[in-house]
Amino acid sequence: MATYEKKKCWSVLFRLFHWMYALSIVTLCITGFYINGPWTNTMIEGSASFPMAFARFIYFTAGYVFAGAIIIRTFLYIFGNKQERVWDILPITPRNIKNLFSTILRYAYISENHEVRLGHNVLAGLTYLFTFVVAIFMIISGFFMLFPEVATWQGIGTAVFGNQQWGRYLHHLLMWWFMMFALIHVYLCIWNDVKEPEGIISSIFTGDKFLHK
Amino acid sequence: MADTVNTHLDPQLNRRGFLKGVTMAAAALGLSEAMIPKMVEAAASGERPRVIWLHFQECTGCTESLLRSSHPDLARLILDIISLDYHETVMAAAGHQAEHNLHETVNNHPFLLVVEGAIPTKDNGIHCMIAGKTAMEILAEVAPKASAIIAIGTCATFGGVQAAAPNPTGAVGVWDLVKDKPIVNIPGCPPNPVSFLGTILHYLTFNRLPLMDKLNRPLFAYGRRIHDHCERRAHFDEGRFVEQFGDEAHQMGYCLYKVGCKGPETFSNCPAVRFNGVEVWPVSVGHGCIGCTEPNFWDTMTPFYDRLPQVKIPGTGIVEDADNIGKKVLGVTAAAIGVHAAVGIGKGLIKGKSSHE
Known part of the structure; x- marks a missing residue:
């Protein structure tokens, strides 16, 4: 019978980031789909109903929450605790390279070997880092569309995307990455929770994980 | 002041029409009423700037829309405040005489260069040749001597339809080739004559080019998105959309967003200035914007009747x-x-x- 030890893993700020990120992504996907292809229509005029304006308001609010989450994550990548810093997941140390391959083998059901590790496994960490980069593109294209007349955003957006339409197009395409990511992320969390009683799911609420003694 | 106008300018252009044209340009530029006398003075002064107007790979639609604007005064004003030394569509000279006029101005006088049409660069530029020379050669000869360059129309600015993928002639805009000259881009297919007149008058009045955005488009004309100034915007916010052309919502004049209007992606003054002096522009007559003032609009704004471009996966078709x-x-x-x-x-x-x- 294995014994487990409760260990502090995620800071309050990290958990705040996670839930800001998760909830804003869900909100942005739903309202974003509405804004791109509004599925309601009406011929009523002069009523106090503003479905598109309302959807956009919710969308922009969620967009700011999303941008705030990314600012928090940037801070944590540099100044967070050991598990939260970017060095913990970059495959540049022998420990991390080994973990990357052992995780792939384990996820492919080839090996049963589970390395005890408090933070992200390296495969997950790299996926999060990639998503973080995609998120930065979303923020740039988002503010490029929201503030088209502001010289700063116009300069960055024009340099990166060429014109508004291409910014919008990539903004839309990259959204599908977040939807795929969410699907895989939730699945693998459940999968890991089933395989190892480390409390991976509850850790994002409580901040604590349980590791083999 | 009004009397000096007629001594210097074409008598066909009456005072009322002259002032109207200048006032329109001042309004488009967003200048105060107090500036109008100064602009009138600048426009009416005998010193008309020499302009060379080069036509390259294009349909002449920009010139046509300029000449056929239903405010005839506007076209006449443009032609009267500048000395158009070379313009293939409207000049009287032909053949060697025309060439002589061109070289005479280029070599001996300061001039403004207006370019209409894209410049093909593939195969040494042989896809567009005038008087035995390629467009690239002509531009390379004329552009360095110009005091400033105005690229009129989407072809001269961003390559236009000729530059649409796969761009068989390697068509590019003026600013892709000329790097060391002040260039104003006035894109549009065609652009509004008022935007062109405004730029010219701004140059005449203040002796410098207007403020421009990152794509060298004058901010007075291209500073805001069409969507943000559109008369159908209320229908967008309140969720009233045209589902397909000709339906009841279309007849009611609702928002064209769902049938692919590119107003949200396009910078232009169309909703404010409108065309042909009869207060029309595409959206007002029931067709969505196609984004003709934006770079590569043939590639990025198509399909015109859908919101977003389609995904092309290379190698798979x-x-x-x-x-x-x-x-x-x-x-x-x-x-x-x-x-x-x-x-x-x-x-x-x-x-x-x-x-x-």
């Missing part, structure tokens, strides 16, 4: 709607997750026991 591909990829992801879970469960059943007990 697959061209499809972004959301259809997204749904498929998401479906494959979900299926892969299902298979992964099933393998795990199957393996557990075969082994019978978890390794952690």
